[in-house]
Amino acid sequence: MIPEIGRFCLYLALGLSIVQMAAGFAGPLRASPRIMALSQSAAFGQFLFVAVAFAILVRLFATSDFSVMVVAANSHTTKPLFYKIAATWGHHEGSMLLWVLVLALFGAAIAYFGRSMPDTFRARVLGVQGLIGVFFLLFIIFTSNPFVRLFPVPLEGEGFNPLLQDPGIVSHPPMLYLGYVGFSTAFSFAVAALIEGPAGGLWVRYARPWILAAWICLTIGITLGSLWAYSVLGWGGWWFWDPVENASLMPWLLGTALVHSALVVERRFSLERWTLLLSILTFSMSLLGTFVVRSGILTSVHAFAVDPARGTFILIILILATGGGLALYGLRAPGLPSGRVFGLFSREGSLVLNNILLVTITGTVFLGTFYPLFIELSGKDKISVGVPYYALTFVPLAAPLLLAMVIGPLLLWRKDSARGWAARIGPGVFLAFSVLILTGAATHGRNLLLAVWLGLATWLIVGAVLILVRRARIGQAPFADSLKLARALPMATWGAIIAHLGIGLLVCGLGGATTAKEEGVALLGPGQSTAFIGRQLTLKDISTGKGPNFEYVRARIDAVAPDGDVIHLTPERRFYPERQSETTKASVRETPLGNLYVALGDQVTDGRWTVRFYSHPLAIWIWLGGFVMALGGVLALVGNRTQSGPRSGDSAAEVRAGSRPAPAPAAAGAEGVA
Amino acid sequence: MTLSRKMLLAASLAPLLVFGVLAVVLYFGLQQDPSTLPSVLIGKPAPTFALGPVRAGDTGFSRDDIRGKVVLVNVWGSWCGACKMEHPYLMELAAGGAPIYGVDWKDDPADGAKTLKMMGDPYVKVGNDQAGRLSLDLGVTGAPETFLIDRTGRIRYKQIGPITPEVWRGTLAPMIAKLEQGQ
DSSP states (O other): OHHHHHHHHHHHHHHHHHHHHHHHHHHHHHTOHHHHHHHHHHHHHHHHHHHHHHHHHHHHHHTTOTTBHHHHHHOOTTSOHHHHHHGGGSSHHHHHHHHHHHHHHHHHHHHHHGGGSOHHHHHHHHHHHHHHHHHHHHHHHHHOOTTOBOSSOOSSOOOOOGGGOSTHHHHHHHHHHHHHHHTHHHHHHHHHHHHHOOOTTHHHHHHHHHHHHHHHHHHHHHHHHHHHHHHHSSSOOSOOOOHHHHHHHHHHHHHHHHHHHHHHHHHHSOOHHHHHHHHHHHHHHHHHHHHHHHHOOSOOTTOOOOOHHHHHHHHHHHIIIIIHHHHHHHHHGGGSOOOOOOOSSSHHHHHHHHHHHHHHHHHHHHHHHHHHHHHHHHTSOOOOOOHHHHHHHHHHHHHHHHHHHHHGGGSOSSOOOHHHHHHHHHHHHHHHHHHHHHHHHHTTTSOHHHHHHHHHHHHHHHHHHHHHHHHTTBTTBOHHHHHHHHHHSOHHHHHHHHHHHHHHHHHHHHHHHHHSOEEEEEEEOTTOEEEETTEEEEEEEEEEEEOSSOEEEEEEEEEEOTTSOEEEEOOEEEEETTTTEEEEEOEEEEETTEEEEEEEEEEOTTSOEEEEEEEEETTHHHHHHHHHHHHHHHHHHHHHHHTOSSSOOSOHHHHHTTOOOOOOOHHHHHHHHO | OOOOHHHHHHHHHHHHHHHHHHHHHHHHHHHTOTTTSOOTTTTSBOOOOEEEESSTTOOOEEGGGGTTSOEEEEEEOTTOHHHHHHHHHHHHHHHTTOOEEEEEESOOHHHHHHHHHHHOOOOSSEEEETTOHHHHHHTOOSSSEEEEEOTTSBEEEEEESOOOHHHIIIIIHHHHHHHHHHO
8 A cells, every 4th residue: 555655756746846847837828926936835845755655665665565666676685785775876766756855845945945036936946847747747657656566466576686684875975966966957047048038147146056955965976975985895996987877977067067157157257058058068067977877878876777769858958958958048049138347367257168178078978988989980990988088088078177176276367467467376386386396205216106196185175265265365464363364254155165175186196096096915924914015914814793684704814013003904705695696895995094995806716715905095085085076065055145235356465456336236136026 | 469359259259159069069979978879880890800818829710719609709998997997897707707708909919918817817818909900890899898699699788887796797697598598
C-alpha cells in the first residue's frame, strides 16, 4: 500500500507542477494577482508531495521492502541502517527522485523568499521552474518510476555496490545535486527576464543569490566527490577526467563565469546579453550532464543502468529547454540595450577575460568528453581521451586565468592606468618569484615544476590578501583607520577574498600532489619492513574479522621516522558476500604538509602481502581549498542578503577614489518590469 | 562594442544553431549507444598481431599465444582511470583462473610496466600497442574494453567499459563456459 501512496504523490506533484507552470505564465499576462499567487501555492505543494514521495522511498529502503523493485535490486537485509537509507539515492530511479526533490525545493524557496521581486517577474520565474518540473516528473513517472512492484517478492535483496558503502554517499550526491540542479534557477531567471523584455539588468540582482547558492553547493559536492574517490579507490587518485566528473565540472566552470559576469551587470550595467546567454548555457550543461550519465552514451565508471528510452527522453528535455531558451534569446537579445562602454584595461575588462578563459576551458573539457563520440560518428580513427589531453589543453588555459585573477580585482572599474596598477600588484610579483626561487633552491633545481606551482599558489594567496590591503588602505592609512575600513568592507568583498584564497590553496595542493608525489610497492610478511620516503615501514601483523555485512583482512603497519615519530596505519581489504566482491580500504595519514597513503594488495603464494605506498605532499589543500572557496561563496551570499537595500555595493575606499559608478537608474530598471 | 543590427542578430542566433548541430550529433550518438552496439567484428576472425612486451624482457603477446583457446583480451592503459577501477577485479578473476590477456593501449611501455608493478599483473600475457594498430583493427572505442575470443580465433563478444561482477556473472562467465564445452 505504501509504495502506491508514493506513486500517487508523484502524480499529484506532476499535476501541481502543471498548475505552477500555467499559472506562472498566465498570471502576468492577465495581470491577475490571484493567478500569480496560485503559482506560488502550487510550488509549495509540488515540493510537499515530492518530499513525501521521497520520504516514502527512504522508508521502503529502511524497512527493506523487497516487494519494491528498486529496493530488491539495490539493498540487502544485512546492510547497516545508515547505508540502507543512503541506498535510496544510490541508483538511477532514486537519484532522479532526489534530482526532482532539489528542483522542487528551489521552486518553493523562490516562492517563499522571493518577496522582494516584482510579482510578475516572480510568477514567470516560477512558471519556468514549473515547466522543468513537468518535464522531469513525466520522465520519472514514465521511464524511471521508483515505486514499481516486484512479484514474486524475493526473500533477500541483491545487495549494493560495495564501493558506495562509504560515508561519502550520504553527503556527496545530495550536495552535488543541490548545485547541479540549483543552476535551474539561473535558467529560470534568465528566461523570465527574456520574456519580460529589457529589464536593465535588474533580474541579475534577483538571480545572484540563487546562482551563488547553487555554486557553493556544487563546489562542496565536487570536493566531497574527489575526497571520496581518493579514499575508496585504493590508488590515491583524486580526479580522473571521467565523463561523469567532467559533467559536473562543466556547469561549475560556467557557473563560476556566471557569478563573475553577474557582478558586471549588477555594478556596471554591461554584459547583460552575455550573462543571459551564460545563464542558459550553465543549466544546459547540468542537463547535458544528466543526459550523459543516464543515457550511457559515453563509457564511464559512474554509469547507471542503461536504457535507451531514458536517454531519448532526456535528450528531448534538453532540446526543449536549451533549444527553447536559446531561441528566445535569439529573438530577444538584439532588442536589449547595449551596455555601457568600458576600457579593456579595467575591472570589467578583466572579468571579460575571466569569462572568455572559463568558457574556453569549458569548451576543451566538452571536446575531451565528447570527442570519442564525434569520432565514432564520423567513422574514422578510434581515439580515447585521457589525462595527456587535459594536461595539454586545460593547463595552458588555466595558467593565464590564474595569473589574471590576481590582477583583475586590483583594477579600477571602467578604466585604469598601467602605472597605478603596476604599483598595486608589485608585492604579489615579488613574493611569488621569491617562493619560486626558494622552492627551486630547496629542491636543488630538481623539481622546477613544483617551484612553478608553489610560486603560482603564492601569487594567488598574496593576490587575495592584496584585495584586503587595498580596500582597507593598510600601510597607507593609520592602522586604526585600516581596521575600521576592514570592518566596514562589504561581506561580498570578504567573500571574494576568501574564495580567491581557496583557489590559491587548491593550486598549492595540486602542485604538491602532482609534481612531488612518490609511490612504492613491496612484498611484506609479518615483521618485515621496507624504506619509503625516509621512513621505515613495518608490517606488524595481519588480522581478519567481520564487519556488519563484510569480512575484512586488516594489516597493521607502522611507519617510523628517523626521529622516532611513528605513524600507525591500518589498510584493509573487504569482501562483501552479498555481491561476491572485494574493495580496498586505504589507510591515510593526513597532515598539512602531506599525506602518507597505504593500500593493501593481494597475498602472493609464499604468504606475503603486496603493500602499496604513496606520498602526496600538500594533498590535503586540494580539498581544504575547495571548502575555503565554498566558504567565500557563503560570505558573498550572506552579504548579498543583508545588503539588498539601495545599491551600496561599492566599498568606501572606492568612493573615496572617485570611481563610484553613476547612481543606478532604478527607474529604467523598473520600466521593463511594470 | 557597437555592433551593426545584422551582426547582432546573427550573433544572437548563433548559439541556437550551434546547439542544433550538437543535438543532432547527440541524437545519432544515442542510436549508436556504445554499450549496446556490437562490434562490426563480432563473429569475424580476430586480426593477426604480434605485440612487443610491456616489461623489458617479457615475450610480448601475439595471435599465436591464444590459438585454440577461449580467452579474454582486455584493452587498458596506465592513463585510464576506469581501467584502474577494473584492475582489482581482474586480479580476482585471474586468481580464479580466468584466461585474461592484456593489450596496453596508446601507452608508454614504461608507464604500463609501472602500473602492473604497483597494482599487480592479472594477465597470462600482455603486449604493448603504443601505436594503436591492433586496437584500431579491433574497433576499440575507449578503454577499458574486453574481447571474448573463441578457439577458432573468432571474436564472440565485446564488453565496453569495466568488467563488473554483474557483467562477469551475467554474461562473460556463462559464455566462456558454453564456448569451452561446446567446441
